[in-house]
Amino acid sequence: MNSLLSAIEAGFNGKTYKIILSKPRVKSAAIKKIVISQLSGTYHLEKFTATQVFNENLLVGQLKEFLVQSLEKDFQQYNAWDDQFEYIIQIIGANNSKLAKNCINNFIAASKSTCM
Numbered sequence: 001m002n003s004l005l006s007a008i009e010a011g012f013n014g015k016t017y018k019i020i021l022s023k024p025r026v027k028s029a030a031i032k033k034i035v036i037s038q039l040s041g042t043y044h045l046e047k048f049t050a051t052q053v054f055n056e057n058l059l060v061g062q063l064k065e066f067l068v069q070s071l072e073k074d075f076q077q078y079n080a081w082d083d084q085f086e087y088i089i090q091i092i093g094a095n096n097s098k099l100a101k102n103c104i105n106n107f108i109a110a111s112k113s114t115c116m
Helices: 002-010 060-073
Strands: 018-024 033-039 042-048 053-058 075-081 085-092 098-105
Touching (some): 002 060, 018 060
Antiparallel strands (some): 018 033, 018 075
């Protein structure tokens, strides 16, 4: 999904400090949500199951590949925050083939911007 990679790259930059992957494609999936936080030079992943949290660290290059794979196979929603915007990607459609992108300015939550 080339458009998925370009959407992630548009909403992912050096100032991205938090990412959440949610809405599992399968309701019975073991991992329900992934919260990713920036730590000096790496990204810390918290993978939430129904009863536990599993932790992992990834470098920036590894994280982009992980995000694409996770959205292609496991999750339908991506939210990321930097110092100015919240980036939202949703995978929708009968066979999960459509991509909806949105961006919201953190300072003026009501106004939508064309940052993607």
